[in-house]
Every structure is written in C-alpha cells, then in structure tokens.
Amino acid sequence: MFNLFKKKKEENNKGDQYISLKVREVVKETPDTVTIFFEQPEPYLEYKAGQYLTVIFDINGKEERRSYSLCTSPFVDSYPGITVKRVKDGVVSNYLNDHIRPGKTIDIMKPLGNFTTDYHSKNKRNFVMIAGGSGITPIMGITKSVLVNEPESKVTLLYCSRSEEQIIFKTELEKLEANYGDRLMVIHNLSQPSGTWTGLKGRLDASKIKDVLDSTVDVKAEGNKFFVCGPEGLMDVSLETLKGLGIPDESVLEESFYNDLEAKEKELKAEGKLSPELTREIEVTVEGEVFVFEVPAGKTILEAGLDEDVDMPYSCQSGLCTACRGRLLSGKVDMIEDAGLSQSEIDEGYILCCSSKPASSDIKIVIE
Ligand SMILES: Cc1cc2nc3c(=O)[nH]c(=O)nc-3n(C[C@H](O)[C@H](O)[C@H](O)COP(=O)(O)OP(=O)(O)OC[C@H]3O[C@@H](n4cnc5c(N)ncnc54)[C@H](O)[C@@H]3O)c2cc1C
Ligand code: FES
Incomplete structure (x- = not known):
C-alpha cells in the first residue's frame, strides 16, 4: 500500500x-x-x-x-x-x-461533522440519546463530554443492540453509570436477547420510546437535546416519535451511517423528478484553484472531478457526511440526496457534489 x-x-x-x-x-x-x-x-x-x-x-x-x-x-x-x-x-x-x-x-x-453540541458548566438540561449498533460511537463521545462539562445536566441513553455480546462499550457504560449516579441512565434494548435477559427486548417502537422518556425526562423542558444515530429503521421510528411528541426539529440532531444512493436515484427517476442526463462542462473552484471539466452523462460532479484528478474533498460518497459540500454560484443541479445539509445551507445554495448531477449548463461551484 x-x-x-x-x-x-x-x-x-x-x-x-x-x-x-x-x-x-x-x-x-x-x-x-x-x-x-x-x-x-x-x-x-x-x-x-x-x-x-x-x-x-x-x-x-x-x-x-x-x-x-x-x-x-x-x-x-x-x-x-x-x-x-x-x-x-x-x-x-x-x-x-x-x-x-x-x-x-x-x-x-x-x-x-455537525452531530455535535457546545457545552457550558452552567447548563442544566436533559440529553436524550437514541443509538443502535455502531450508532453508539458518536453518542459515546458526546455523553462523556456532557457528563464532565455540565455537572447539572443529565443523560438518558436508549441503546439498541442485537444481543448481549453485541453491546458495544458495555463495560465502559457500566462504569460511567456507576461514576455519575443519577446523571446517566442507560437503558438497553435487545432485538435477540438470551433467555436470561430481563431488560427491554424486541423491535424498538414508538411506545417503547415514549415509555422510556416518560419514566426518565420531562420531554418539554427547555434546553433538552436529542441525538439519534443508528440503522434506518431505528432512525425513522425515533424521529417520528419525537416529532409526534412535539419536540422542535432544532432540538433533534441525527446522524445516518448508510444511504443507498442508487436506490434513491431510481425512485426519483421513476417519479420523473430528475432532468435528462447530458454531458455538461462545469467550473469548480477548489480552495481558490479553478478547474473546468466535463461531467459525462450519468456521472456525479464528484465522480467526474476525481476522474479528472481534481482533489475534491469527499468521504461517504452517499450524501450524508457533507465533506464534499460546495456552493452553487450558477446553474442548476439534481441533488439526489441532501440529508447531510440543513435547510439554511440548501437555501444558501450549498450542494453535495457526491450526490449531484448537472441539470443545466453554466454550472459554477465553489468549494472552500
Ligand atoms: C458520518 C458517518 C459516520 C460513520 N461512523 C461510523 C462509525 O462510527 N462506525 C462504523 O462502524 N461505521 C460508521 N460509518 C459507516 C462507515 O463509513 C462505512 O460505511 C461502513 O463501515 C461500511 O463500509 P465498508 O467499506 O465496510 O462497506 P462497503 O464496501 O462500502 O459496502 C459493502 C456493502 O454493504 C452495504 N452497506 C454498507 N454499509 C452498510 C450499512 N451500514 N448497512 C447496510 N448495508 C451497508 C453497501 O451498500 C455494499 O453493498 C459512518 C458513516 C458515516 C456517513
Ligand atoms: S462525500 Fe459525504 S456527503 Fe458527499
């Protein structure tokens, strides 16, 4: 290598x-x-x-x-x-x-990445974390940061795994619970537990989430923060449930690890929402350097740039992480996935080059 x-x-x-x-x-x-x-x-x-x-x-x-x-x-x-x-x-x-x-x-x-928060020692708020599988990873770092930086804030973590042996950070979480007393509550839910498991089990659904919230936090309290990270099904049910409880969108942060961009593109195509694919010449400015290249029909802007050896930043290549974010100065693109962008970023003209294809001529993009 x-x-x-x-x-x-x-x-x-x-x-x-x-x-x-x-x-x-x-x-x-x-x-x-x-x-x-x-x-x-x-x-x-x-x-x-x-x-x-x-x-x-x-x-x-x-x-x-x-x-x-x-x-x-x-x-x-x-x-x-x-x-x-x-x-x-x-x-x-x-x-x-x-x-x-x-x-x-x-x-x-x-x-x-923006799946983060700022901390202040005077804050007194509730954090609700809902994690599934490897989705515990960012939540672990945030949980530790809250506990050490905000002595009056509390964390409730609802963590879904397949079985006892699949629980990531099991021992570390137990130690944190022991060290931080009632400031951290960890509730495990297992989809395929052993016969001796006495905790929550089965699929995560709205009623389980509500029960956990009812017994641990005042969901309407000011300053609450909700973090959700895990497989698609867990994210969907968690976000819908929080919405149903009247939690404002700005209090909820979500992070997805996987996205099937091809399937999403097929869906949009079938719904007639994508422009005809044509080879287009575009201009991309990367850290002040201007590149003009063709995007062949069917390719994304990132794929075409990389084919031309333009050092465009990227990571997930599936519209989730925003590493490939650029601002569209002119022209129009079809963005197959914009999940990583906030509404204000979209309003300001930001696009994700890994999930965008040219939909007009005269495209100019700047990547800072
Ligand atoms: C912002 C962000 C943070 C991430 N953080 C973590 C992390 O902390 N820990 C971690 O383990 N992963 C994390 N991931 C996922 C990680 O980046 C990879 O996508 C994952 O490890 C799979 O890569 P791979 O090369 O093994 O699989 P690939 O070779 O890319 O894929 C193999 C096959 O599996 C499918 N596939 C890939 N991922 C999934 C999935 N999650 N569910 C179902 N099918 C899938 C693909 O479509 C393909 O068919 C994160 C992703 C993002 C976008
Ligand atoms: S590379 Fe992750 S959103 Fe484009």
Whole structure:
C-alpha cells in the first residue's frame, strides 16, 4: 500500500485537511467491532465530540474513503479513537477489523461533522440519546463530554443492540453509570436477547420510546437535546416519535451511517423528478484553484472531478457526511440526496457534489 496522503500533498502542495495518524491501540469491543485509538499527532488533533474522521486507504489499487465517528471525548480521553463494526462484505470495515495493529499509520482527513453540541458548566438540561449498533460511537463521545462539562445536566441513553455480546462499550457504560449516579441512565434494548435477559427486548417502537422518556425526562423542558444515530429503521421510528411528541426539529440532531444512493436515484427517476442526463462542462473552484471539466452523462460532479484528478474533498460518497459540500454560484443541479445539509445551507445554495448531477449548463461551484 502506498502513502496516499504524501501523494496528494506532493501533487497539489496543499492537503491541509489530510494528516497521518499512528495507531496506538486496538481494542476488541464485540466479536465484530474494534476501537482503534491513535497516538496524538503534533499538533494535537482538534475535534468536537460526535464528529467523524475519514480514513483513506488504497485497497487492491483503488482509493477507498470511509467516515468513522470518533467515540472519544476531547475533554476526557487522551487519545482520539474510532469504533468500527464489520459490515457484511464491506471492504473497509473488515480491513480495519482484520489488519490494523498498533504502530500502523493511517491517512485521514481531519474531523468534520455537525452531530455535535457546545457545552457550558452552567447548563442544566436533559440529553436524550437514541443509538443502535455502531450508532453508539458518536453518542459515546458526546455523553462523556456532557457528563464532565455540565455537572447539572443529565443523560438518558436508549441503546439498541442485537444481543448481549453485541453491546458495544458495555463495560465502559457500566462504569460511567456507576461514576455519575443519577446523571446517566442507560437503558438497553435487545432485538435477540438470551433467555436470561430481563431488560427491554424486541423491535424498538414508538411506545417503547415514549415509555422510556416518560419514566426518565420531562420531554418539554427547555434546553433538552436529542441525538439519534443508528440503522434506518431505528432512525425513522425515533424521529417520528419525537416529532409526534412535539419536540422542535432544532432540538433533534441525527446522524445516518448508510444511504443507498442508487436506490434513491431510481425512485426519483421513476417519479420523473430528475432532468435528462447530458454531458455538461462545469467550473469548480477548489480552495481558490479553478478547474473546468466535463461531467459525462450519468456521472456525479464528484465522480467526474476525481476522474479528472481534481482533489475534491469527499468521504461517504452517499450524501450524508457533507465533506464534499460546495456552493452553487450558477446553474442548476439534481441533488439526489441532501440529508447531510440543513435547510439554511440548501437555501444558501450549498450542494453535495457526491450526490449531484448537472441539470443545466453554466454550472459554477465553489468549494472552500
Ligand atoms: C458520518 C458517518 C459516520 C460513520 N461512523 C461510523 C462509525 O462510527 N462506525 C462504523 O462502524 N461505521 C460508521 N460509518 C459507516 C462507515 O463509513 C462505512 O460505511 C461502513 O463501515 C461500511 O463500509 P465498508 O467499506 O465496510 O462497506 P462497503 O464496501 O462500502 O459496502 C459493502 C456493502 O454493504 C452495504 N452497506 C454498507 N454499509 C452498510 C450499512 N451500514 N448497512 C447496510 N448495508 C451497508 C453497501 O451498500 C455494499 O453493498 C459512518 C458513516 C458515516 C456517513
Ligand atoms: S462525500 Fe459525504 S456527503 Fe458527499
């Protein structure tokens, strides 16, 4: 494997957002999940709890980038870490589980993401976290940050896993509960528990969420914050339930790890919502450098840019993480997925290059 970070730096003499991290420790959390801790680089890695970093690998001659949320808190943990759960046949999650050892160096793009909050020691508020599977990762970092920074705030964590042995951070969560008394309540829900399990079980549904909330927090209290991260089904039922309870959208933060962009595009096409695909010439400015290139019919703006060796930033390539965010100065695009963008970003003309295709001529995009 070659050092991709160096290659990028040499090619365009920038790459401020790229660094290399040395693996300090690998901890097996469950049979199919590891946490990878990194040595602190010089200067220290700056991040907010809940952000993700992008790992960059060359696997079998192809550049692979994936986003992984930091599970650590910059206020609590000396070393930054990510937690990676295997996905069946997944290229990078299995590589990270099987091949990463202490001492190895990994190229990354510095932390990004808005699944975060600010803290103040005078705050007295309730945090409600709903997590499923590896969705616990960012929530772990945020939970630790709240507990240490806001002595009067409380956290309720509803965490869904398949079985007892699939609970990520089980021991760490127990320790936190013991240390923080009634300021942290962790409620596990298992979809396939063993016969001895006495906690919540089965699919997460609206009535379970309401029961947990009823018994733990005043959902209408001012300043409440809700964080939801997990598989699609869990996210849907959680967000609908919170909406149904009258929780304002601005109090709820969500993070998705997976999106089937192709399926979404097919759906939009079938509904007649996409423009005819034509090859278009576009102009993209990346960190002040102007590139003019063709986007062949059927390709996204990011795919075409990368084919032309334009160093456009990206991570998830599925419209979730916003690493590829750019502002449309002129022209029109079809954005297949805008889930990562807020409404105000969309109103300001921001687009996601990984999920956008040209829908007019005269397209000009600036990526800062
Ligand atoms: C902002 C963000 C933060 C993330 N944080 C984490 C994290 O903290 N921990 C973590 O383990 N993962 C996290 N992910 C997911 C991660 O980036 C990868 O998508 C995941 O590890 C799969 O990559 P892969 O290379 O193994 O699979 P791929 O080779 O990309 O995919 C293999 C196959 O599985 C499908 N697939 C991929 N992911 C899923 C999924 N989740 N559910 C169902 N099918 C899937 C693909 O469509 C494909 O068919 C995050 C994603 C985002 C966008
Ligand atoms: S690369 Fe993640 S949203 Fe485009």
